[in-house]
Amino acid sequence: MTSQTPASETDAPFDLVICGARVIDPAQGLDGCFDVAVRDGKIAALAADLGRTPAKTRLSADGKIVTPGLIDLHVHVYEWVTNFGVRADDAGVDAGVTTIVDQGSSGAWTFGGFIAHVIKPSKTDVVAFPSINLLGAIKGGMEGPRLHNPDLVDIDELAALAAQYPQYIRGFKCHAESGSMSHWGTQVLEYASEIAKRTGLPLYVHTGELFPVIEESRPEATDVVPNVLHLLKEGDVLAHVYSAMPDGIVGLEPGIPDVVRQARQRGLLFDIGYGVNFSYPIARKMIAAELYPDTISSDAHGDFNGYHDDSQTDYSLCGAMTRLLALGMPIDRIIAATTITPAKVIGQQDRIGSLRPGMDANITILDQIEGEWTMLDGRGEELVVNLRLAPHRVVMGGEVIVPSCRLMRDIFGNVPKAA
């Protein structure tokens, strides 16, 4: 018995060809008009004219920007277990993002549930930096002294977990901020430094006041980050670098403090962690000094004080990218900061972060929406932008997905984007 394959399928060398877009792939130094072809879930070709090559599906992307699938290095998606976690695909494919990195929502005692209920069922690729503490961030930042103290750290247990799940655990989350230091000095960070050394994985370090502070032992704001630099190593990531917190990286003093250059010299990476911390004045000051973030992330999460409430979440990865573009960060740096650089942070640069043939066919297609649009920073300051970067389609392992954009109020307002 023989089966016949239709001629068109036999002849079709590609499953999908995306035509006519501006392709930006900083990993290859590419910015120009190319077509992208996909076969068997991998990038098969990237060339100037694949328009006549047979393909099962052809997507016209005139006027769009095509990038490697976007990677968001900082989200909170342990939905239902933490009070502030959002649905993973709302921060992922439904926001134009193909890989998300949960920062500290899970801990060694709660990581099994994260695999079963978040990593496995999501369309988006999810990896994690578990919290240095055993429980994770069950109540956001609101229970610092109870959840994030040295007694809830067990380095052996965390190291064993990282060895068991190397495909999911790509680093660890910890905090360098006034509340923690007022209680325990640098002790929790010393444990974090130890687990990072033992596993060879990076630390992702929150900066800017978060936990309740003991006022009598409040550290000098400008000492908080300098006091932990010696515990960090090349490749570790400082978060919220454009925040206006007095104990943040830039702080409130005029000029750029020495600690910024010291951190760069140590090989630390700077991440945006947009969230509620981003400040336009600090961003302007840093960008004017060409102190760009290495990675851009959203810090997408729900209400810290509520339970499972994302009704006020009004920021997204594309929103952070849009704001930085308007503030003067070059587009090739913005795309590098959301593709190849975070891919390297999570050690997956051989598989994602570029459109080189052979890489996974994870692709983001961005609309460029023109027109004046007002965007707020974390402190409510307004910025009028003339161009918004918005997800049009994502491709996950070759499958084309239309993002719902449900959590993208900063780009679309409260009206869901029509498919």
Ligand SMILES: [Zn+2]
């Ligand atoms: Zn966060």
